[in-house]
Amino acid sequence: MEFLLYIYLFVFGLILGSFYNVVGIRLANGESIVTPRSHCPRCNHQLMAWELIPVFSYIFQRGKCKNCGTSISIKYPLFECATATLFTISPLLVGWSKELLIALLLISLVIIITISDLEKMIIPNKVLLFFAGIMLIIRIFIPTEPWWDAYLAAIIGFLLLLLIAIVSKGGMGGGDVKLFFILGLFVGVKGVFFTLFFASLFGLIYGLIMMAKQKLQRKQPIPFGPFIGLAALVVYYMEEELSVFLDWLWNVSI
Known part of the structure; x- marks a missing residue:
């Protein structure tokens, strides 16, 4: 069965x-x-x-x-x-479990924004609003622990990416900023920082490889949504393992 x-x-x-x-x-x-x-x-x-x-x-x-x-x-x-x-x-x-619904929604969001970002380097507001509305409601019935973690993560994710966008003077798109608000509802506060780290890492590796192949110029814009999406999936499925690793690393360092 x-x-x-x-x-x-x-x-x-x-x-x-x-x-x-x-x-x-x-x-x-x-x-x-x-x-x-x-x-x-x-x-x-x-x-x-x-x-x-x-x-x-x-x-x-x-x-x-x-x-x-x-x-x-x-x-x-x-x-x-x-x-x-x-x-x-x-x-x-x-x-x-009920968590499977959230996993399928995250996959759906990541696939759609990856397709659109690769197509036109755009993350459509209609997609973001749709998933934001659904997740804000779902987190009422399937809360994180503690319940406010998802909502706090959404705010932190938005403000963090907004700050990066301002400092980088356009290096981060508005769609990426709004996307992090929604991802916060999926992955929580720790997950937001993990996601930003891995998205940056994946983007850097891709950029270096493309530059080495002379297929990308310095400061040439690239769609960052796919890297954010991939990072969010990795973090969502492996956040517990990542937290354990960080705790171990912290204990070793001190």
């Missing part, structure tokens, strides 16, 4: 991953997520139901539009698989 639940989560993740592609790309481009129907951006061919099957349609069509032959970006099946995989492993990490 539990095996069937994992299969259900995987399929559910594939379907939502396909929808998140639409949400992330369309909102980043200022378009409606309802109309028009899914279509090829090159020839405007409206996609039939069998052309919208997550991952499998991409494989069957060999990554090309059936009508005009234009290549379809690999990012579509990648994000579908990423969503499905993260959905499936979440019960292994948080259990079949």
